[in-house]
Amino acid sequence: MAIRNGWLAGFSFLVAAWLSGCGSTTSVRVEDVRVTPVTAADIQRAVRTAGAKAVLVNMWATWCGPCREEFPGLVRVAHKYQGQGLKVMLVSADSDTDLAAVKRFLSEQGVDFPAYIKAEKDQPFIDGMDKRWTGALPATFLYDGAGKLRDFWEGTASFNVFEQKVVEVLGKQAKPTGGKS
């Protein structure tokens, strides 16, 4: 019996450790979620003055299935590398009338850092970010510490892809540990 209990305790510990390694999220209270309206110019300014070694800007929306799919990986990379010079800016393309849904989703995903919502019409917003962006979501822009765009892609990415790209920009001092995507 003692052996069985010991085995169960060990198994539970392993499961907990595995879940922790997978980046399970801790929800944040909705009232603590901060969402600021931004234009493309605001984002570019924030990128240049971030004082970070890398800035990752992700465009998403609550109605966008692929965006929701990649979100846990994004939040995980944000939490993992925020102490190593990464700033993540999550920019919702939802309408301002959907702000409550945006906050609810960010809360569920454990976003405990400032988030943003698009406050500009599509054409100037898209072109203000990058002429190559078609407007498809999700879209991710990765800048270096000098505010130079180092990578851009449309479509989803896994945690491992986010991590690899971020570490490339952060430099060798960053410490990737791998993990499930």
Next chain:
Amino acid sequence: MKRNLFMAVLVSVALAGGAFALSIGDKAPSTNVKMKNVDGRELSIADVAGREGTLVIFSCNHCPFVKAWQGRIASLGNAAKGKGVGVIVINSNDPTSFPEDGFSEMQKRAEQLGFTFPYVVDATSDVARAYGATRTPEAFLFDKDGKLVYHGAIDDSKEADQVSKHYLQDAIDALVGGKEVATKETKFVGCGIKFRPKA
């Protein structure tokens, strides 16, 4: 190093969509590909071409942006037909991603909205790839010679009461009036096309 980075960016962008989008002046591709219409007929883009030009819109059922614009697409498409512009709405989405994009749902949607133009299935998503379409709803307007004169959004706001620029309507009016389209390309945030795997 810089070259490698540039190539990486290019590859990233190319992988995201089907291909690079058509440029203004390009000829309409894949015009003879037959696609199943909601009425059961097999139609191609060439089959619906109008005397003044042809409007091709990549759309679907599930996308909230399409839902926001679909009433405007219906009225604009129905009116364009009356002006000699052929209209076809193409669903290139893989319905395994969103069952709401399946054929029977398309039939219901076309009836509810009163489409008088075809709403067809791009069964391989290859027509969308040929156009370089990436989002829904994405419009391509061709003149009577099949050359692209407008590509992009229906208008400048998902919210009907906030529209200030009627891009597609203005382009159709210019085309029919024999004038040059003033705004030839526009961008908008939309749902990514859910491409079927390449055969």
